[in-house]
Amino acid sequence: MPSNEILRRVQITGGSTYIISLPKNWVRRLGLKQGDYLTLTPLPDGSLKVRFRKESPKPFKTTMRVDPKLSPEASVREFIARYLVGYDLIEITFPEGTYKHRTAIKECMVKKMIGVEIIDEASDYVIVQCLAKPTELSVVNAIKRMTNITSHMLSDVVKCLGERNEEVLKEVTEREDTVDKFYLFIVRQLKSVALGLLLPSDVGLYDFREVLGFRLVVKSVERIADHVNRIAKIMLRMPTEALTYLENLREMGLKVVETYGNSVRSLLRRDINLGHRVVRGSREIGLKEEEAIGWIIRERLDIGVALPLRTILESFKRIADYSSDIAEIAINLAIENPIPVNY
Incomplete structure (x- = not known):
């Protein structure tokens, strides 16, 4: 024992x-x-x-002293780590020489976090509180919103392959922050379950198996949004003479949109057959990428044209791979749990 x-x-x-x-x-x-x-x-x-639940449980509180020797980005990572662990109150102290660190952390709160507000502030400290509760937004509903936003981002980028629309592409890059908000919020809830602070049912899930599966899913969705953002930024920077070649990538882009959409549906419906279709579709996109690379080589395009096209193709392939990962998780979750048997 x-x-x-x-x-x-x-x-x-x-x-x-x-x-x-x-x-x-x-x-x-x-x-x-x-x-x-x-x-x-x-x-x-x-x-x-x-x-044992008391009527008024005390919030989990932690303190963080910003180190002036660290970069602002490193301080933001430490702040996010405390948020993800599940602390309700985070007191951050700022010694001299950390103004940039303070600005970076406050920008992170606005752009990357849901329900995190400053409740007290002075020249040398900030106290923030996470007000969002799992009962207000379950993990499943948060994932639905996250995947929906990412799907629209991807569709808008593929539409711009036919005719570049700079306003739409800029909006796509801005929407990535919203995806990141949902990503961090969901990971915070799942980590709280893993630490025993919450039960799976508290965040709208059935068991710890779903907790593990959805943790992998949200990472894949977050990476997909990163690649869509990458494509949008490349298209915004592409020289005018390269735009005429974007139409050649549109067929592959449409296939990627379909594959990602099916991966999400297979997850939410626990559809094994649809999951298998996604995996096959991902492999087909890999073949299309190879064909497109061969076409770029045969055309002997200028490096200023070939490089952005190649990067977009690579991102499309990575999105298909992540979609395949989501589909495989959907297949795993669709299989019934083993029932313990007493002999």
Whole structure:
């Protein structure tokens, strides 16, 4: 028996009520007393989770001192790490020489985070609080919004292959921040489940298997949005003489849009057959990329034209690969969990 497990014998009282005693050390550590209520949550693996929830649980708080020796980007990463772990209150202290760090962190809050607000601020510190709760936006609904935004970004970029629209392309690059907001919000919820701060049901999921699967999914969607953003920026910088060649990539782009859309549908519907179609479609896109590269070589295009075309093709291929990853996760989640059998 593992050292952290405690063995208890099931007893019957009143002829039909099953009872077990609670470990004394656990009771004392939580400050339980007679009359307190415990919540019992049956889990898919047959175990039972016991929790004591006070009426007004204290928020999880942490402090962070910005190091002037670090770059502003490094300080932002440390701030995001605290947000993702699940802290509700983050107190950040800023010594002299960290004005740029302060600005970068506050910009990150606005652009990359959902429900994070400054509740106190002075010249040398900022206290922020995460106000968004899992009950207000489940993981599944957040993923639906995240994938929907990414799908529209991809479709808009492919439409611009026929005729470049700079306003649309600039909007695509701006929408990536919204995708990042949902990504960080979802990862925060999933990490809270992994740490035992929340149950899968608290974030709208069934079990820990779904938690792991959706963690991989949101990373793939976030990377897809990165590649769409990359394509949009390349198209904005492309010289005029290169624009006439973009139409040659449109067929492949439309196939990528279809493949990504099907990957999301296979996930949300747990559609195994559609998932297999996505995997096959991803391989077909890989062949189309090879054909397009061969065409670029045969045409002996100028490097200023060939390089952006090649980069766009590579991003299309990567989007198809990530779509295939999502479809494989959908297939895995569609398979029923094994049922424990007592021999």
